[in-house]
Amino acid sequence: MKGKATSIDIAHMAGVSQSTVSRALSDSHLVNPETREKIKQIAKDLNYKVDKNASNLRKQQSKTLALLFFEDPTSDDSSINPFFISMLGSITKASAAAGYDLLVSFQNLSDDWHAMYEDGKKADGLILLGYGSFTEYEYKLTQLEEQGTRFLRWGAPDDNHPGISIGSDNYQGGLMITQHLIDRGHKTFAFIGEINAGAPELQARYLGFAKALKKAHLAPDEILQVDAISTEIDGYNAACTILDKTKPDAIVCASDLMAIGAIRAIRSRDLKVPNDIAVVGYDNIQSSGFATPPLTTVQQNTALAGKLLVSNLVKLIQNETVEDILMQPELVVRASCAD
Amino acid sequence: MKGKATSIDIAHMAGVSQSTVSRALSDSHLVNPETREKIKQIAKDLNYKVDKNASNLRKQQSKTLALLFFEDPTSDDSSINPFFISMLGSITKASAAAGYDLLVSFQNLSDDWHAMYEDGKKADGLILLGYGSFTEYEYKLTQLEEQGTRFLRWGAPDDNHPGISIGSDNYQGGLMITQHLIDRGHKTFAFIGEINAGAPELQARYLGFAKALKKAHLAPDEILQVDAISTEIDGYNAACTILDKTKPDAIVCASDLMAIGAIRAIRSRDLKVPNDIAVVGYDNIQSSGFATPPLTTVQQNTALAGKLLVSNLVKLIQNETVEDILMQPELVVRASCAD
DNA sequence: CTGAAAGCGCTTACAG
């Protein structure tokens, strides 16, 4: 029988019609309980599984969700952003729990967006995950929407973008962690991280940072900020740039990776963290807990994010209305900022 | 037209039969070049994509690979083993490059193995990824094989398991890194990590470790070894157990996470790494480079592993013969062992 | 080079 049994084989063996087999296997109440059990037993013995291609074709659905990663073009191949990895885990679990399969693809692979539309056909819905402005994708998103594709975007709600989005409040996160430093008595600050429109997440963190300073009347005319992408080496270089000019009480970094680099820069100049300079990051990546000193940072609730993304996408598929969601991040206090 | 166009719509518009549309779109040479271009243009204008369910049903294939994760039951939900994450990335890319979709699922979710067989139906082939002995899965693997499912297992080749496997030479890795320490003059050693049959990867690393000591005539009757699973806290505890008894020149850990914990234990006793005790890990996880001191470790080539896994599975699907592969790991020397 | 037709394995009105 070599994994080839069809519903017709079962029908023959059970002495019923193929229609009845199909009904029994989908737990239709339109079938005699005894017959159903008999059919189910035979199906089990034969290790029969419904052919998804056939049933999906017939039902015009796929019971599949597609997760499209839009990778940061600056990150190298081997190290995917740890935050997204965490999201991948929670999305995988959430979709399995919701009874959907998950197709995963990295969009930086395809020069055109052929793959994206393909996925649109193969999945009932799409989850778009990636940092960045999505500006260049806007046209595609619009097309996707016109096509009737259901999709959800991870990121801050933005009226300029088509579709619904679920995201974390980066502004609030930046504000919160800076406030924490202010509460601990720090007076002079620097910020590491890009703040252009191409990196809206980092920009929002910066804006929260600046707001906290302003509220505490600590904001000078020109806040010291150095661009950096989310890598250890960029954080290191940015911190060096800062230290060449001044020695702030605290450096707020837009990501943990940058913060780890910044700490290395500070220590290489024989300064101590947090005694001489406090450093904080963002993301709560695994390494942040093992850094020396362990990093104070901001955590986004990826488990919840994954669940919300999946459950709202399923709602969208079922034609229910879905609203934008802005999740609140949490402060994780560790030793990298003094008490 | 709302993302609903079929080959028949195109046929009408192009004034040809649906068969011709199908041929043109699959680049069959059995179609007039002009007609083909015309059809392709219409398809493009309509944003038409072949219905995968229909074509797969017809062709009796899915052009999909399934990646089944068998998670370490001891790891908590949020932190998947970084090594597997890295594999996920490379497998995703490799399968996209080979023209296959990738279905990802975590097998610890399903108490029974229903999901596994399901995936067998939905994919042309399966990749099984996970540490552990697979002993409990053996029966299932046999069934999978009887069913005619093509699958590849990540792990050391093992005659007792059905199917083909591709894995990394953990014995060689353990031997190599221990040899490195011996070459640097260390005389007394301890090992942290489980060495039972349930963790064959760690066991192999241990056996390589023991072999290196033996070759150098450094093996005492009783080698100091403490069980630990691959977590920071277990590494910490195991190192404390060792330090309560003795102070070896070097501690070889079966994973980076354990090594990071061991370093913390050593430092908490006012001993220095590597000056008092050298510590090495295994895996080259991201955190290992940012640890203080940065960890000497063993790296498995995940990019290559992913490619091999995918390319060999595709061969299997195409009924070509495939052999077991044992990949050689690489030593990554950093500051955690003295020069 | 092209078209008419069969059929992949299901689900689901329709009729009883």
Place this chain on the structure above:
DNA sequence: CTGAAAGCGCTTACAG
């Protein structure tokens, strides 16, 4: 409660 039949959207012999 059950069966015969249609049809989901393709691909691919078959006939020309």
